[in-house]
Amino acid sequence: MNGHSDVEGIGLGLVAPPSSTGIKVIVVGSGFAGLACAIECKRKGHDVLVLEKFSELKVLGDVISLGPNAGRFIERWGLHDKLWPICAHAPFLNLHNHLGEIIQVQPLPAHEYGSQSYNGHRGEMHRILFQHAESIGVDIRLGQNITEYWETDQDGLAGVITNGECICGDVVIGADGVRSKARELILGFNDKHRSSGYAIYRAWFKAQENGVDKDPLIEFLTTGNDVLYGWIGKDIHLLASSFQNSTAISWLMTHKDDADINESWSFPGKMEDVLALVEGWDPRCAALLSKAPWCIDWKLVYRDPLPTWISEGARMAVMGDAAHPFLPMQGASQAIEDGVVLAVTLQLAGKAKVPLALRAWETIRYQRVRKAQIMGETTRDKWHRANPGDRGECIDIPRPEWLLSFDAEAHAYQVYNNVEKQIKEHGYKHPTCP
Numbered sequence: 001m002n003g004h005s006d007v008e009g010i011g012l013g014l015v016a017p018p019s020s021t022g023i024k025v026i027v028v029g030s031g032f033a034g035l036a037c038a039i040e041c042k043r044k045g046h047d048v049l050v051l052e053k054f055s056e057l058k059v060l061g062d063v064i065s066l067g068p069n070a071g072r073f074i075e076r077w078g079l080h081d082k083l084w085p086i087c088a089h090a091p092f093l094n095l096h097n098h099l100g101e102i103i104q105v106q107p108l109p110a111h112e113y114g115s116q117s118y119n120g121h122r123g124e125m126h127r128i129l130f131q132h133a134e135s136i137g138v139d140i141r142l143g144q145n146i147t148e149y150w151e152t153d154q155d156g157l158a159g160v161i162t163n164g165e166c167i168c169g170d171v172v173i174g175a176d177g178v179r180s181k182a183r184e185l186i187l188g189f190n191d192k193h194r195s196s197g198y199a200i201y202r203a204w205f206k207a208q209e210n211g212v213d214k215d216p217l218i219e220f221l222t223t224g225n226d227v228l229y230g231w232i233g234k235d236i237h238l239l240a241s242s243f244q245n246s247t248a249i250s251w252l253m254t255h256k257d258d259a260d261i262n263e264s265w266s267f268p269g270k271m272e273d274v275l276a277l278v279e280g281w282d283p284r285c286a287a288l289l290s291k292a293p294w295c296i297d298w299k300l301v302y303r304d305p306l307p308t309w310i311s312e313g314a315r316m317a318v319m320g321d322a323a324h325p326f327l328p329m330q331g332a333s334q335a336i337e338d339g340v341v342l343a344v345t346l347q348l349a350g351k352a353k354v355p356l357a358l359r360a361w362e363t364i365r366y367q368r369v370r371k372a373q374i375m376g377e378t379t380r381d382k383w384h385r386a387n388p389g390d391r392g393e394c395i396d397i398p399r400p401e402w403l404l405s406f407d408a409e410a411h412a413y414q415v416y417n418n419v420e421k422q423i424k425e426h427g428y429k430h431p432t433c434p
């Protein structure tokens, strides 16, 4: 398919495209970015292959958040009924200062800006998306070790070498996460990370098995209705939530940490260090933290924004965390938006204009992602600098309309023609160029 009139009526991908576009998309990595890209490519008639490093699907991680801007795709894919029961349904964020005085009660509407938010266990939610991709016929190959990426000018091909086998297509997407190899192999950028000065202790555990319901200080977390509590102190904030009718608990504590090591979803935290941070705080904090049988010490590593996400020949790109790592909150949502938008630009450009599709994709996505990244840092700093006397909306978690009401798929359909025209008339400029 080539040309825009062909896609009229397909609109938000709610109707299957009439035929295959003939575009072969290779996606490296089956995290939220890779899966969203694969699902949407399949829906829009592209031929998609996913290559994943892990050899077996495991339920890993703890809590992850999808805002309504990503929730609308969960609903479009028909996955609401599977995700909703495993997600948290706290109606308010009850925010306290470190002494335990309530400083704000922020309503968290279940349905906002036309869609739900989905906050749940990363591994459980990931498994549902993974199985959905397989069920609609996405070819996902596990145990793949990609050692090379390549593209050619002459025949307009791109490909990878995986486990010694050469696989080629029209476009290759590196969606291989925060410690991306694709970033270097596709773009030539070394991973120049540095400590952000912060880390997060994080835990997820069963409430009853770990005695939360028997401790009078924190039994309020296990009444059968999910709740979300927060405590903020100088340079530290703690968020705790119950899930699945308050049978599971998760907490995240962001704190100062200058250790210069990389991120790992398996690096263990020491409980004595965790508890030392809340000495003199509301005693509910230590009671809650100490119930976790183990926790992860996730270093928040900083990387300067990449000047571009696409290769010179514009047949290869990085997306999701590989392109733009996030502080907690919007990482998975933006990764999903990336994948959705790429499927649209490929559909509208057509097989003969794949490089144009990638350039349009980067143009559409870059500044929005940057704005969302900056918002995460501003919220953290606002909480860490709050005074114990601060009250009210000034300490709310921001829920801005520009971020959450956004429909990345509809927007891409809307702006594509103009973006393509600009690129054709003025040549391609990376979004960071003045």
Ligand SMILES: Cc1cc2nc3c(=O)[nH]c(=O)nc-3n(C[C@H](O)[C@H](O)[C@H](O)COP(=O)(O)OP(=O)(O)OC[C@H]3O[C@@H](n4cnc5c(N)ncnc54)[C@H](O)[C@@H]3O)c2cc1C
Pocket: 028, 029, 030, 031, 032, 033, 034, 051, 052, 053, 054, 060, 061, 062, 063, 064, 065, 122, 144, 145, 146, 175, 176, 177, 178, 180, 181, 265, 319, 320, 321, 322, 328, 331, 332, 335
């Ligand atoms: C095991 C794990 C646990 C996580 N737990 C949490 C959590 O609890 N909370 C949270 O907020 N975020 C968590 N994240 C990160 C979160 O999923 C991402 O920040 C966000 O969803 C963006 O997704 P992504 O697809 O860009 O990256 P990721 O979700 O990191 O996915 C990247 C995928 O690429 C695969 N991969 C990496 N290298 C290669 C390679 N060379 N070849 C092929 N495949 C490769 C990885 O195995 C992974 O499946 C976790 C990520 C992982 C991998």
